[in-house]
Amino acid sequence: MTAIMSTMRAATVVAFAATAVAAPPAHSALCNAKTAPIQIRLAYAGDHGMAVSWNTNEQLANPTVYFGKDSRKLNRFASSQVSTTYPTSATWNNHVVIKGLEPDTTYYYQPQCGNQTYTFKTPRPAGEHVEFNFAMVGDMGTFGPDGLSTTVGKGASNPLLPGQLTTIQSLTDFQNSYEFIWHVGDLAYADAWLKEETSGYVTPLNETDGGAEYDKILNDFYGEIEVLSSTRPYMVAAGNHEANCDNGSNLDICPPGQLNFTGYRAHWNMPSAESGGVENFWYSFDYGPVHFVTFNTETDYPNAADEPGGEGDEDAGPFAPSGTQIAWLKKDLASVDRKKTPWVVAAGHRPWYVSTTKCVECQAAFEPILYQYGVDLVLSGHKHFYERHAAVWNGTAEEINADPTYPWYIVNGAGGHYDGLDTPATPYVSTSRKVISAYGWSLFTVHNSTHLTTQFVASGNNTVLDTATLVKKRKY
Numbered sequence: 001m002t003a004i005m006s007t008m009r010a011a012t013v014v015a016f017a018a019t020a021v022a023a024p025p026a027h028s029a030l031c032n033a034k035t036a037p038i039q040i041r042l043a044y045a046g047d048h049g050m051a052v053s054w055n056t057n058e059q060l061a062n063p064t065v066y067f068g069k070d071s072r073k074l075n076r077f078a079s080s081q082v083s084t085t086y087p088t089s090a091t092w093n094n095h096v097v098i099k100g101l102e103p104d105t106t107y108y109y110q111p112q113c114g115n116q117t118y119t120f121k122t123p124r125p126a127g128e129h130v131e132f133n134f135a136m137v138g139d140m141g142t143f144g145p146d147g148l149s150t151t152v153g154k155g156a157s158n159p160l161l162p163g164q165l166t167t168i169q170s171l172t173d174f175q176n177s178y179e180f181i182w183h184v185g186d187l188a189y190a191d192a193w194l195k196e197e198t199s200g201y202v203t204p205l206n207e208t209d210g211g212a213e214y215d216k217i218l219n220d221f222y223g224e225i226e227v228l229s230s231t232r233p234y235m236v237a238a239g240n241h242e243a244n245c246d247n248g249s250n251l252d253i254c255p256p257g258q259l260n261f262t263g264y265r266a267h268w269n270m271p272s273a274e275s276g277g278v279e280n281f282w283y284s285f286d287y288g289p290v291h292f293v294t295f296n297t298e299t300d301y302p303n304a305a306d307e308p309g310g311e312g313d314e315d316a317g318p319f320a321p322s323g324t325q326i327a328w329l330k331k332d333l334a335s336v337d338r339k340k341t342p343w344v345v346a347a348g349h350r351p352w353y354v355s356t357t358k359c360v361e362c363q364a365a366f367e368p369i370l371y372q373y374g375v376d377l378v379l380s381g382h383k384h385f386y387e388r389h390a391a392v393w394n395g396t397a398e399e400i401n402a403d404p405t406y407p408w409y410i411v412n413g414a415g416g417h418y419d420g421l422d423t424p425a426t427p428y429v430s431t432s433r434k435v436i437s438a439y440g441w442s443l444f445t446v447h448n449s450t451h452l453t454t455q456f457v458a459s460g461n462n463t464v465l466d467t468a469t470l471v472k473k474r475k476y
């Protein structure tokens with residue numbers, strides 16, 4: 001495992017402004033059913049880059065992406081040596097970072113051995129103040145026979161109602177309304193395999209370990225989100241359901257490859273290299289007027305949730321020497337030029353302002369920093385409902401329409417997965433302003449440097465059930 005991952009990180013990524021393309025994108029002698037790209041995923045990689053990741057059923061020697069500004073002429077390519085797998089995975093994860101792109105520009109691309117051309121758009125550079133939207137979703141698993149569907153097993157609840165759209169379908173319907181998706185932890189819920197088997201929802205593939213069922217759910221998920229992730233950057237944060245194969249307890253049943261965030265580390269290629277962060281755990285990126293920061297509520301901070309006695313006890317991490325994440329977060333936030341990016345938006349999986357059990361360790365570690373550096377908005381998931389709060393610092397609320405100096409908190413872990421929805425505790429905490437128990441996702445509109453609006457979209461019928469706008473007076 002360690003060897004696989006260090007190879008992945010150390011691998012050089014080369015981009016060629018090629019005139020002569022080494023191999024044609026399709027119909028190459030090197031292509032076969034096992035090298036066909038599946039589960040294509042994009043991620044931002046700086047103002048001038050784009051990370052393209054995809055899976056194959058065999059290892060690729062030099063994963064290659066062909067691209068260009070003309071759909072009929074993919075006359076450039078970029079390659080890497082990053083094609084990795086791990087125990088129990090049936091597929092290989094291929095990662096290429098394309099560099100030297102123009103900002104705010106649409107490109108056509110195709111991973112090697114593909115049969116279809118896709119598009120991506122590079123971000124607007126920091127400082128370009130234009131209105132734009134982004135989507136946020138939390139705690140979204142596989143839909144269909146291995147995940148959330150119109151039926152559930154014994155003891156489970158909140159199936160989809162007949163005719164209801166899934167959150168993936170709803171996000172797809174709105175795809176032209178946002179630039180990227182931010183999935184703030186808990187992807188796939190492959191670790192629900194045991195619950196799905198014991199509740200009689202799925203038939204065990206293998207009674208002695210979860211390897212096969214876990215990998216099946218994971219592959220379902222990455223296949224299902226491809227409609228989104230192949231055309232919009234899909235930015236991710238680590239959640240507890242990425243940690244191991246059984247969501248927190250009895251790790252003895254987890255085969256190698258399903259512990260310690262293995263699948264999550266292998267699948268994604270977040271811009272930590274571009275932002276001084278660590279893997280897919282903590283990193284930042286800019287889009288026009290916003291500096292976005294992803295932090296890790298699972299591991300790598302004092303009394304982290306993964307540790308025995310922490311909220312999660314995941315026996316995972318650390319992924320860097322003690323103190324690294326917190327020092328990085330302070331440095332990253334301190335270096336923001338608010339004239340360029342007046343907005344700073346941060347996301348981490350576990351909430352501390354929420355009307356149910358909160359992550360006290362996360363609050364102790366992160367809240368003072370987010371407040372001190374003037375973060376405008378903090379997003380989290382983990383709890384399976386939507387709860388919009390006031391702007392808050394240390395329990396004291398300020399209203400969002402009156403130039404708050406505290407960060408605004410929104411919890412949305414309502415993406416939907418086999419486990420259904422959670423019930424918030426009443427009375428709601430004093431900072432709570434709106435609670436919705438329905439599957440859904442959030443659309444954010446950054447209007448200009450003073451106004452930022454959120455909308456909660458109920459996935460089932462594409463209806464907006466909540467709208468709120470943060471209004472800031474800026475001195476810059």
Ligand SMILES: *[C@@H]1O[C@H](CO)[C@@H](O)[C@H](O)[C@H]1NC(C)=O
Pocket residue numbers: 036037038115116
């Ligand atoms: C294109 O490739 C995908 C992935 O391998 C495959 O599912 C699909 O059937 C192919 N389509 C055509 C038209 O060949």
Ligand SMILES: *[C@@H]1O[C@H](CO)[C@@H](O)[C@H](O)[C@H]1NC(C)=O
Pocket residue numbers: 205206207208209211
């Ligand atoms: C179940 O998985 C174990 C461990 O991977 C393997 O040894 C065994 O052969 C599998 N059994 C079946 C019935 O597939």
Ligand SMILES: *[C@@H]1O[C@H](CO)[C@@H](O)[C@H](O)[C@H]1NC(C)=O
Pocket residue numbers: 002260315316317318319
């Ligand atoms: C998880 O993986 C990291 C990186 O390889 C390693 O440093 C750490 O010790 C692992 N944690 C556990 C509990 O195995």
Ligand SMILES: *[C@@H]1O[C@H](CO)[C@@H](O)[C@H](O)[C@H]1NC(C)=O
Pocket residue numbers: 394395
């Ligand atoms: C936070 O509020 C508590 C009282 O609720 C107070 O004891 C504590 O000193 C406050 N912390 C800071 C950093 O202001």
Ligand SMILES: *[C@@H]1O[C@H](CO)[C@@H](O)[C@H](O)[C@H]1NC(C)=O
Pocket residue numbers: 447448449450451
């Ligand atoms: C910023 O956007 C809001 C919402 O669209 C609008 O009401 C406001 O007038 C805008 N401010 C400026 C300075 O354009």
Ligand SMILES: *[C@@H]1O[C@H](CO)[C@@H](O)[C@H](O)[C@H]1NC(C)=O
Pocket residue numbers: 438458460461463
């Ligand atoms: C849409 O779905 C939400 C959540 O299930 C529900 O509350 C609302 O009434 C529905 N709206 C319409 C117009 O059907």
Ligand SMILES: CC(=O)N[C@H]1CO[C@H](CO)[C@@H](O)[C@@H]1O
Pocket residue numbers: 194195246247248249250
């Ligand atoms: C098998 C297992 O450990 N399942 C647990 C998954 O997590 C939920 C809470 O999120 C527990 O209730 C289950 O027991």
